[in-house]
Amino acid sequence: MIGGHRVVRQLGSGGQGVVYLAESPMGERVAVKVLRGGDVGAFLAESEMVRRVRTFCTAQVLETGVADGSPYIVSEYVDGPSLAVALADRGPLGGAELGRLAIGTMTALAAIHRAGVAHRDFKPANVLLGRDGPRVIDFGIAQLGDSTADEVVGTPPYMAPEQFRGGPAGRAADLFAWGSTIVCAATGRPPFGTGPVPAVVHRILTREPDLGTLDGDLRELVAACLDKDPAARPTAQAALMRLLGEQTSPVRAPNREPGRPRRSRAWWVAVPVALGVTAAVVLTRPGPPAAVPPPAAPAVVVVRPMAATSTVDVEIETLGVTLHENPADGLWASSYEDSQGSGESSGYVRDPATGSFMSVGAMAEPLVSPGGRFVAVLSGARLLAADFDFVLLTDRTTGTTREIRTVARPALARRPGWSADGTRLMMTVSGLEDDSPVTGFVLVDPVTGTAEARDVAVRGREGFFWGPEDGTLARETGGTTTVYSLTGEVVRELKGTGDLHATRDGLLLTGCAEGRLCVLDAVTGAERRRFPLAKGLSVGGWLDDDHVMATRRGEDRFEVVLLNLKGKQTRVLAEGPDRVFPDMRIYWTPR
Template identity: 40%
Template sequence: MSSTVPLRPGDPVRVGDYEVTGRIGEGGQGSVFLARTPAGESVAIKVLRPGPAGQDTVGPGSPDRFLRETEILRRVAPFCTAQVVESGTADGRPYIVSEYIEGPTLQQVVDAEGPLRTTRLHRLAVGTLTALSAIHRAGVVHRDFKPSNVLLGRDGPRVIDFGIARVLDTSATGSGAIGTPPYMAPEQLEGGLVEPPADLFAWGSTMVFAATGRPPFGMDSLPAVVNRILHREPDLGDLQGDLGDLIADCLSKDPARRPAARDALLRLLGAQERPAGTDLLSAGSAVAAGATPPPSPPGETSAPSPPVETPAPASPGEIVTVPGAASAGRPGVVRLAAGAVALALLSGGVVYLLGRTGDAEGGGPASPSAGSVKAVAEVTAAPGPATSTTRLPGLKTTLHENPADPVRMSSFMYIGGQSTQSYERDPVSGRFTATGPLLEPAMSPDGRWTAMLPWLKDQTPQPYDFVRLVERASGREFVVRLTDKRLQNYNPQWSSDSRRLLLTTYDNSSGVRKPVGFAVVDVATTAVTPATLDAEGADGAPVMWAPGERTVALRYGRGPSAGLRFYDLRGRTVRTIPDVGEAYATENAISPAGKSFVTTCPDVYGSMCVWDTATGRRRSSFSVGKSFLTIGWFNDAYVMYQDTSKNPQQIIVADLKGRTARVLADIPASEDNGKPGTSVHRFTRR
């Protein structure tokens, strides 16, 4: 990539803010140029080729879709990859700006100098597996890994063009035979789902090319190559030993038999090249560059962007850690084009790679150890008037806020119509950022962490459920396994000190979601404490933190006989308050100081009742109409509920006599250009 040629007539002299200085190359997707930033730094810019009838190669309405699809590429951790800097459109043509790596491609080196041997080959294998691990952990599948997409830079190999094939797939289904045939996996040639195992197959083929000068299934006619890939065994030449065994495993016809990139990297590194205290990807980068991997600073660990790997089953509580892109401020999450949600979830980013608790790259997020829970002071101040309005991105929902509000909408998920997307909110700027479709985000009270849960559990291919913890400032991520797939976890709820995350565990095997327990994740250690409980009659209700947060509570029963049952953190029943109505809130039915809880009244239809937590006596009741949704508490003297009888619907703050104090949000009952949809909102207590 170091050699450039002068620009041709018609080549751009500027792309966005970048001055184009030369032409690097050209391919089926578009042209690549060398350019300078306003600060004088060199970058590579790929400008996509126009398609038939003047359409861009990324399909109808492509600029917006292209920008959505490429946003994830910027969040790949920069381990042995050419970091994506920016994406945009210029004169209607999409482009991608990436770090400029000076050096030839692997294809050029092997063609000119012959196969790589011994140490050079080993470093290439380690570096490219490190890159694939980072790419997969960012929710991306490369889909076109091959010798011409590996640059041999001065500091080791770098993988380029990751995820571009996905961006250019106009079907947006995650299927289709996109790639370079001699390096394509059987399932890719047959038009199946292209998942991380396909990248491992391409990696194995590329390593055979590096070691022998030819791909393992030949380079003659296309039908012959395809037939060998589908039906014949690979020709590995004289490759032997650990590397040869690993490559053979990666070239299995069965995707399930191929190792995940992380596991393959672990096999190559071994204990000799991975000193204690060094995270996996840093060690891989150091080995690829021919350096000694530096140990992590005391008390510091690294964490991943979300992976897209298919690992072997692991044990509850397993985690993976790898450095994320600090500039992102948010993790890499798969972003899918509308209309392909269920299928794309399988192929594009909700399969996560797990490591083992306590290994050298783990240790969990750095966070204060959990101590004794302090009593929460009761706050009863009336809400101040709204001082600002904020429109939710992509929707017509409008927030009415005051900086003194003790709660704030911190995330939302929209499901329906032509768009399905989740957003989280920066606690400082107040801006909302898309996190990916069908993810259930929950921000910690201190704003440091966001918990991410996949919403469609059955569409994720791994046999277990998980939660992803994202450190917002650094982009570090920790993926924590919760339960085996028969059980599913929803309703994330943070403790008031942001140190623990509570999730409700459901059994959905009968098609009806039934709570059977809960899990508590300790953020400091990423340890998971599961508990089973007697949830007879709970009927889909979520578990919630109880006063003091040493116990939890769960509604049981329906109608007038419904009650509230309290459990210790081992799942043992400690107390029951019967006949109080249905305590069901999207946040928490128990007030912040724990003195009261709210239910739908057992005896008056369309009313809310407030009860004393200590005695179980009714404190007040008031009418809110026949169509409402209980959200929770504004503070200890004001409740929040959503009036669903109007259009727009409203989130209302009311006192304990039912008097409206303020409207927090106006939510049109139909969003997305008039097509019906559902918005799921979450609030964070500040």
């Protein structure tokens, strides 16, 4: 029960909280959104925004309150899928159906703007296809009037150019997002595509939209809404009149701050950030890094083996995933990412004192060091750094967080991994797009707050691993594993190893044959052990000297399991609904 409402089932979850289908005391179906951490004031302000808008175009707020210390919003339940879900299930829309969607959503947007509200995150996931027409939902980052340039808000494939240049994000940006949404409805993809955020931003700023099969008057209106100049876009009311066949003089969306300086677009041409592009973001522009006194050197990390059985169950509520743990385990789930189809993406880290997970923000990829002292976060705020990429590193012993610059633009540092002793963070360096070749690696020292990048002449897009011996890295391409020194020189090359899954203490864990794993000597390449991998299992890597981690997916459920080096399952580490598996990542690290 939440505030007298009986919970029926979970509808979705994201960075702010969880949404449930529930029954009111009168037996009516309602949607209940419960905050799980975050800004209570901003959460409750969402309900005030919705109350300003006419009820026919959104889900009406019925009640707000606090239950068990968590604020909640009760709203009308709209019985219908989101546009995003409908497109995934049925494919693009066309003809009269597309026309009705365009008119219905623009009617809603015009009403929202008449209420003095800018939505700021209009996209397919926030359009519900109700029986009485489309409804626009999720006013979590909406505000009255236009925003300032101090923050960037929205979902990148649907964001307007001015939002990335430091301009206000207001009603003109909503028109751009509407145009992008209609293109997605008609073609199955937004007009500037998807992929790494910087690549999408680069297209939005420099290229013309791909309108696909749109034609006629709707194509012309969408093109006008996608104009890169916000002053050249029509207002929502003018656009609605055009959709209804009215001849109107071109009324432009107001530019409230014509003299405001804009950030140069040049650096966006090659700014790379490997983060999911379906996420709604609220990013603060980074300032200069603060001076932080160097902390003491990390303590020695001693990793205990995993226990044979589980004794405690821990629920990850935002995912609906259960962790099966044992206090004696040498490793535990220390962080996770949640980018479910609700359109939000958040990173979470685990408090070593309480065992609970806490959000580290939107579009954040967190990774805890072995032993738990340091937390590295690849933040979405990297998007706003013009000349360099960076990682945020928090020292839990001192409570300080520092911004450590890693590589100069246009390079991108991604795929973070801690060394076994927790003294260094390593990331693979590549270019902007997903298919950019790897150019090297960068090593970050969390104690001194410094980073050293190395260019390495390699081919392919495979990332680097920490190597099988201290002071080495490893990388596999085309079945050949190469071991490198930390200065980038080749130490040795082993041919015919198969796919490299992990390294450990002079060993390589590889996929040496169909349905089998091999443990190879990292110096000679000789086979030390071979064992079968049961059908349906995908290996993840080492957990301790005698066990590897693997995942199994079924029709409705997935499992993360512990295997011994004979390929036999020892225990289940985690399980949950299969629908969340593609949109999550859980990281196990030494306690």
